[in-house]
Amino acid sequence: MIREVPFPSRDPSGELPMNIWVDDADSAIDVIDALALSPFATGVQPCSRLANLERVRPDAPLRPAEGRLLRIAQVEDGTESRLICGEGWTLRVVRHRNRTATVSVTAVSEELATSVLKESIDGAEEPVPDTDHIDMGFWWRGAHGGTRSQKPITAQPWDEIGRNYPGRARPALDRLMAVKPAEVSGRLILLHGPPGTGKTTLLRALAKQWHDWCQVDCVLDPERLFNDPGYLMEVAVGYDTDDETQRWRLLVLEDCDELISAGAKAQAGQGLSRLLNLTDGLLGQGRDVLVAITTNEDLTRLHPAVVRPGRCLAQVEIGPLTRDEAVAWLGSTQGVSPSGATLAELYALRAGREIPPSGADDSTGLYL
Known part of the structure; x- marks a missing residue:
């Protein structure tokens, strides 16, 4: 079944009309995406701001203190999408299992869009560790x-x-x-x-x-x-x-x-x-x-x-270490060939794993 979904706060004075058509191939998150885009497309809220976040705190609300939750959708892979609106603004928040998030705001003015986004993401990310x-x-x-x-x-x-x-x-x-x-x-x-x-x-x-x-x-x-x-x-x-x-x-x-x-x-x-x-x-x-x-x-x-x-x-x-260098690195002669060893081979030996025989397929790299 295909049907039109009207945006809850559509203003008929918007410059561009917008109809949202959904069918069985669309998900609930697709609907939220379309609803979040509607006030911007129609011109009701012509200003937009977006931020991509890393290492989002699990307890971060990612929304202003004021606002009404209109939609929420979750999928099995852990992605969650929320649609929130307030006076003159609309907020879409998509959070992923890997702790990244996308926060987008549309508003009636640039100042309002900026302030809503800032309040939503302020303090939401954990600091990057200083060491290493x-x-x-x-x-x-x-x-x-x-x-x-x-x-x-x-x-x-x-x-x-x-x-x-x-x-x-x-x-x-x-x-x-x-x-x-x-x-x-x-x-x-x-x-x-x-x-x-x-x-x-x-x-x-x-x-x-x-x-x-x-x-x-x-x-x-x-x-x-x-x-x-x-x-x-x-x-x-x-x-x-x-x-x-x-x-x-x-x-x-x-x-x-x-x-x-x-x-x-x-x-x-x-x-x-x-x-x-x-x-x-x-x-x-x-x-x-x-x-x-x-x-x-x-x-x-x-x-x-x-x-x-x-x-x-x-x-x-950047070649292999010589045998003497490899033995000094490993602290043992066990497994080190007369021609020396690569860094990947030394880490494998230290972890107790066998080194593949010479000539084995190394197309995947053994990268470190």
């Missing part, structure tokens, strides 16, 4: 363009995890960790080596080390980034914070073997050209943007344009 955490942005391409979400991630200081990396790589990594804005001489950071050697852990430590002057954003879909000029422009322009001083940004692209391999031009079309344009071409001019790429490829198999002198701020091979 850092804020990192995550970009992905959604239905309406690029979307960025900021989340706290664990990140240990470099001086605590430096021993996880082979001695031959540590001098270059020490220099990278110590870089300051005035010392940036190239826009590309290239970390290459076998899976399980700690490249991702290293980037988290770099985000912590550079926190005072650089915001780190991870692009979850780099294959789409360089195939979609509009998405690339959104990410390149960036997400400006309220900080008075504009920080540098580091874009992290993990496992981009096809993008920077010797045959990248033929395999990925314009992707390689756009990457190079972002690092030192016209696109990168005027924006303090660095790009960090991790790859499992050997340096000799990378495109020469990527590794040419002057393009890379750092170009470091």
Whole structure:
């Protein structure tokens, strides 16, 4: 059955008429979404504000002290949606099991929308732990363009995890960790080596080390980034914070073997050209943007344009620890091969797990 659902407080003087049609395919949450949109679409409440929250306190009301609950809907996955209205405003709150929430307000004025949103979300989030955490942005391409979400991630200081990396790589990594804005001489950071050697852990430590002057954003879909000029422009322009001083940004692209391999031009079309344009071409001019790429490829198999002198701020091979380094790290020779061990293998040995035989499928990465 299909029927029209009128909004409870529809004002006939609204500039745009709106009918809400629902059928059996729609859920109760879909109805709340439509009802929340109605006063904005009709022009009754022409001002809108929205906030995405992380780590929401379980006891946070996410609503002003005044207001009337119109609708509430819950689904099995733990999502809950509420529709609340007050004098001149409408509030929609969607809470998820993972403790994130979306709070949107429509109101008759910008001031009222802002004040209702502020009262609803004030103190709703738990503070980010100071120890071993850092804020990192995550970009992905959604239905309406690029979307960025900021989340706290664990990140240990470099001086605590430096021993996880082979001695031959540590001098270059020490220099990278110590870089300051005035010392940036190239826009590309290239970390290459076998899976399980700690490249991702290293980037988290770099985000912590550079926190005072650089915001780190991870692009979850780099294959789409360089195939979609509009998405690339959104990410390149960036997400400006309220900080008075504009920080540098580091874009992290993990496992981009096809993008920077010797045959990248033929395999990925314009992707390689756009990457190079972002690092030192016209696109990168005027924006303090660095790009960090991790790859499992050997340096000799990378495109020469990527590794040419002057393009890379750092170009470091992250290999396994030697046998002596691995034994010192583990405190035992048990399970350590004569050729040494990767960081992932050492953690597996310390946890009492067997190491897969050499040549086993490692396409999933063994990432740390």
